[in-house]
Amino acid sequence: MSKPxxxxxxxxxxxxxxxxxxxDYAILAALQKTLPKLGLPPEKHVFISGxxxxxxxxxxxxxxxxxxxxxxxxxVATGLKAMRDDLCVWLITGDGDGLSxxxxxxxxxxxxxxxxxxxxxxxxxxxxxxxQYSPTSPKGMVTKTSPDGVAxxxxxxxxxxxxxxxxxxxxxxxxxxxxxxxLIEASFHHQGTSFLEIYQDCHIFNPGAFDAFSTKSNRExxxxxxxxxxNDLSRAMELSQLTFPEHPVPLGIFYREAREGFKLENNGHKxxxxxxxxxxxxxxxxxxx
Amino acid sequence: MNPSQNxxxxxxxxxxxxxxxxxxxxxxxxxxxxxxxVRTLPDFxxxxxxxxxxxSGVSGFQLAMASEALFTAGETLDVLVALNPAALKKxxxxxxxxxLLILNEDSQSTKDWSKAGIAEDDxxxxxxxxxxxxxxxxxxxxxxxxxxxxxxxxxxxxxxFYVLGLALWLFELDTSHALNFIKQKFxxxxxxxxxNQKALQAGYNYGLTLELQKQDFILHNMPRAEGDYRQxxxxxxxxxALATLATxxxxxxxxSGYPITPASAVLHAAAPLNDFGVELIQAEDExxxxxxxxxxxxxxxxxxTCTSGPGLxxxxxxxxxxxxxxxxxxxxxxxxxxxxTGLPTKTGQSDLNQALFGRHGEAPMPVLAATxxxxxxxxxxxxxxxxxxxxxxxxxxxxxYLANAAxxxxxxxxxxxxxxDIQYHTDEKPYARNEHLARSWNTPxxxxxxxxxxxxxxxxxxxxxxxxxxxxxEMVSLRAEKVLKVSDDYAPLSIEGDKEAEVLxxxxxxxxxxxxxxxxxxxxxxxxxxxxxxxxxxxxxxxTVKAYKRVLVLELNTGHLCTLMRAQYxxxxxxxxxxxxQPFTTTAxxxxxxxxxxxx
Numbered sequence: 001m002s003k004p005x006x007x008x009x010x011x012x013x014x015x016x017x018x019x020x021x022x023x024d025y026a027i028l029a030a031l032q033k034t035l036p037k038l039g040l041p042p043e044k045h046v047f048i049s050g051x052x053x054x055x056x057x058x059x060x061x062x063x064x065x066x067x068x069x070x071x072x073x074x075x076v077a078t079g080l081k082a083m084r085d086d087l088c089v090w091l092i093t094g095d096g097d098g099l100s101x102x103x104x105x106x107x108x109x110x111x112x113x114x115x116x117x118x119x120x121x122x123x124x125x126x127x128x129x130x131x132q133y134s135p136t137s138p139k140g141m142v143t144k145t146s147p148d149g150v151a152x153x154x155x156x157x158x159x160x161x162x163x164x165x166x167x168x169x170x171x172x173x174x175x176x177x178x179x180x181x182x183l184i185e186a187s188f189h190h191q192g193t194s195f196l197e198i199y200q201d202c203h204i205f206n207p208g209a210f211d212a213f214s215t216k217s218n219r220e221x222x223x224x225x226x227x228x229x230x231n232d233l234s235r236a237m238e239l240s241q242l243t244f245p246e247h248p249v250p251l252g253i254f255y256r257e258a259r260e261g262f263k264l265e266n267n268g269h270k271x272x273x274x275x276x277x278x279x280x281x282x283x284x285x286x287x288x289x
Numbered sequence: 290m291n292p293s294q295n296x297x298x299x300x301x302x303x304x305x306x307x308x309x310x311x312x313x314x315x316x317x318x319x320x321x322x323x324x325x326x327v328r329t330l331p332d333f334x335x336x337x338x339x340x341x342x343x344x345s346g347v348s349g350f351q352l353a354m355a356s357e358a359l360f361t362a363g364e365t366l367d368v369l370v371a372l373n374p375a376a377l378k379k380x381x382x383x384x385x386x387x388x389l390l391i392l393n394e395d396s397q398s399t400k401d402w403s404k405a406g407i408a409e410d411d412x413x414x415x416x417x418x419x420x421x422x423x424x425x426x427x428x429x430x431x432x433x434x435x436x437x438x439x440x441x442x443x444x445x446x447x448x449x450f451y452v453l454g455l456a457l458w459l460f461e462l463d464t465s466h467a468l469n470f471i472k473q474k475f476x477x478x479x480x481x482x483x484x485n486q487k488a489l490q491a492g493y494n495y496g497l498t499l500e501l502q503k504q505d506f507i508l509h510n511m512p513r514a515e516g517d518y519r520q521x522x523x524x525x526x527x528x529x530a531l532a533t534l535a536t537x538x539x540x541x542x543x544x545s546g547y548p549i550t551p552a553s554a555v556l557h558a559a560a561p562l563n564d565f566g567v568e569l570i571q572a573e574d575e576x577x578x579x580x581x582x583x584x585x586x587x588x589x590x591x592x593x594t595c596t597s598g599p600g601l602x603x604x605x606x607x608x609x610x611x612x613x614x615x616x617x618x619x620x621x622x623x624x625x626x627x628x629x630t631g632l633p634t635k636t637g638q639s640d641l642n643q644a645l646f647g648r649h650g651e652a653p654m655p656v657l658a659a660t661x662x663x664x665x666x667x668x669x670x671x672x673x674x675x676x677x678x679x680x681x682x683x684x685x686x687x688x689x690y691l692a693n694a695a696x697x698x699x700x701x702x703x704x705x706x707x708x709x710d711i712q713y714h715t716d717e718k719p720y721a722r723n724e725h726l727a728r729s730w731n732t733p734x735x736x737x738x739x740x741x742x743x744x745x746x747x748x749x750x751x752x753x754x755x756x757x758x759x760x761x762x763e764m765v766s767l768r769a770e771k772v773l774k775v776s777d778d779y780a781p782l783s784i785e786g787d788k789e790a791e792v793l794x795x796x797x798x799x800x801x802x803x804x805x806x807x808x809x810x811x812x813x814x815x816x817x818x819x820x821x822x823x824x825x826x827x828x829x830x831x832x833t834v835k836a837y838k839r840v841l842v843l844e845l846n847t848g849h850l851c852t853l854m855r856a857q858y859x860x861x862x863x864x865x866x867x868x869x870x871q872p873f874t875t876t877a878x879x880x881x882x883x884x885x886x887x888x889x
Contacts, residue, residue: 043739066742067741067742068610068743072577074577075572079583079584083543083585104574108577267563267566268535268566270532274565276703284518284700285519287516
């Protein structure tokens with residue numbers, strides 16, 4: 001490459017339309033700052049998203065993008081990656097998109113372990129539909145559809161990912177963009193499906209949900225930065241169950257293993273003559289003039 | 290048997306584990322090889338192994354053979370081979386009076402009759418009108434295998450080949466193909482191979498000892514155009530089309546599906562074609578399978594997702610996305626009788642309304658319907674040509690009958706086949722239009738063509754998100770017009786039968802054969818037009834329909850095409866619709882048409 005890539009190469013001219021104060025701005029910026037370091041030109045990156053505020057992210061990246069259906073982005077990413085292993089595929093999803101309507105696909109994507117990078121933006125609320133409780137809303141949270149508080153326990157995304165066979169599982173926060181950038185980079189370099197959960201502030205419907213540990217002043221006391229990632233599933237499972245305020249919140253890479261993933265090989269080497277034989281392979285007969 | 294008849298219909302029926310389908314296929318191939326016209330229709334239970342000896346567990350295979358053109362596997366049987374009382378009970382109503390009935394004498398104990406729900410005392414009355422041959426099938430098979438080193442259980446299993454031998458004798462067909470088949474199929478098990486060959490020969494020899502006038506069962510050979518032929522089912526024809534597409538266009542083909550009856554057979558047939566460039570994803574569900582197909586199409590592959598009725602419901606949201614994203618994709622629906630789980634192994638055409646209208650918003654898509662098992666080949670090729678040319682998802686309708694039924698197919702000269710004209714990156718503006726109103730297929734990976742696709746409404750040319758009222762109205766009509774333009778390439782409609790008649794029959798899809806058979810026996814003049822393209826309708830259909838005094842629309846549903854034609858053309862078309870889970874029968878069709886015509 002003649003000229004080193006910069007943030008500008010991954011930024012387009014579209015006006016970004018998330019609410020002021022939304023954590024998605026920081027995630028977008030972290031991606032735009034990190035991608036130039038990865039060496040691939042913008043046209044080799046594809047961002048595939050579902051529905052929700054996070055689903056808009058592909059429109060703001062100067063890269064190929066496909067804003068698909070609610071919960072179904074993993075399916076489209078799977079088909080694309082199966083045919084186009086030359087591309088770097090990013091999957092952008094959220095707590096409603098990936099953990100409610102699309103949970104089945106997320107589980108199977110992790111199990112299949114194709115080389116795809118999942119970014120799950122978790123703000124514990126449905127933002128785009130204006131404030132209903134999501135599968136990760138804490139028990140008791142009051143929302144438009146839970147005036148008396150959410151009745152059931154929240155789903156634990158990290159445990160789900162690990163149980164589904166994630167070969168790389170990590171967690172970051174929007175308010176620590178430098179650390180987030182490192183995790184994005186590690187996700188990219190992981191061979192296999194990487195699962196990166198990002199705690200993100202929905203400034204309108206769940207403001208400051210993570211501030212008690214995620215702001216700069218609170219991090220030192222309330223965050224446990226994981227600095228090694230042994231191939232130890234039991235430890236990762238234990239870490240995934242440490243919740244605030246009883247425990248500091250673990251951020252970083254929970255688990256990483258080398259495991260072969262699903263791949264379709266292009267084995268199509270047969271020629272016209274082979275096709276002629278194939279057509280005649282079963283119960284064929286000749287009628288002479 | 291009527292000596293003037295030029296066709297014979299035989300049904301082999303037994304327990305679903307008896308190997309009836311296997312010998313049915315071999316009998317068919319032998320008949321085709323000997324120059325007979327053949328049509329077949331398997332009929333197997335929804336359960337893999339329903340309780341042995343019960344009516345719900347009966348598996349049947351019907352074969353029509355003729356010395357002239359044949360259109361269906363027929364309905365009234367000339368010969369019935371029933372391997373147990375349950376099979377007899379299920380199939381006997383279809384055997385014509387005086388027909389030949391071959392029964393397994395070793396399966397006629399009191400217990401056997403009672404399992405089938407037949408009172409033993411009623412049996413003589415039941416069989417009174419037929420020519421009955423009792424064959425001690427199991428004991429004869431065991432006897433034939435005496436000097437072969439197999440267990441009694443294994444020996445008993447060879448009884449289906451004994452039946453095949455008997456059938457070959459009956460129709461004066463050569464045993465060499467079947468013997469060779471056994472040789473190939475069981476080459477790793479020499480004793481089983483030997484046993485099955487002996488059973489076949491014994492069945493044939495048993496026939497020689499029968500005092501039976503068999504002239505009635507011998508057909509002349511029929512003249513066929515020169516060429517290479519093969520016996521092909523609808524499912525095999527789909528697989529051959531996919532291999533042809535991948536090999537000839539040198540483009541990867543993805544088949545993506547989720548197990549469902551009867552469409553799973555397409556996955557099975559595609560799985561071995563990897564060397565030809567056909568790849569397979571068995572996804573976690575129906576939605577995932579169309580999602581993967583759409584992702585593959587986005588990446589530049591030729592993608593097909595296959596399913597049956599309930600799966601089509603689940604795929605509809607993704608079809609809408611394919612319509613707006615304007616990506617080429619083929620959705621193959623092997624229709625089965627519904628609603629809901631319905632009759633999973635039985636046929637029907639009741640998904641037409643859904644194929645035409647079953648999406649929210651305005652989401653028009655071309656709909657094609659294969660007209661015979663062999664025609665599935667051409668239909669799949671055409672569907673991809675349309676999808677790529679118009680950059681649109683396309684629905685192809687087959688059904689359980691077409692999937693499983695078989696007919697001889699004249700293997701085409703590959704040079705004459707029309708392949709999709711695949712071109713990527715023809716315009717860097719992702720929503721600019723060419724002369725077909727299609728946009729450019731801008732697959733990821735290429736510099737200068739970066740764009741963002743999605744389900745949100747697009748502004749023309751650059752494909753930016755647009756909430757503008759006028760733009761939405763324009764895009765809705767543009768997508769509809771693009772699909773309508775697909776019909777520019779249709780061949781003119783062919784009107785068959787008596788063009789000067791007052792009555793026009795209109796039909797589509799798999800019923801072509803049944804309607805031809807009905808026409809041949811109707812004593813009133815009728816014209817007939819059969820559609821392969823259901824949407825957009827052929828441009829010359831309106832004029833054709835309006836030239837006839839009476840229009841009857843024949844479908845295996847409650848009148849979906851009829852309603853569409855009435856709405857499109859303001860014609861007083863009448864529907865003849867049947868929902869039995871079976872193809873049309875000639876008798877029922879003829880009487881329904883006659884009733885409609887006479888009842889002015």
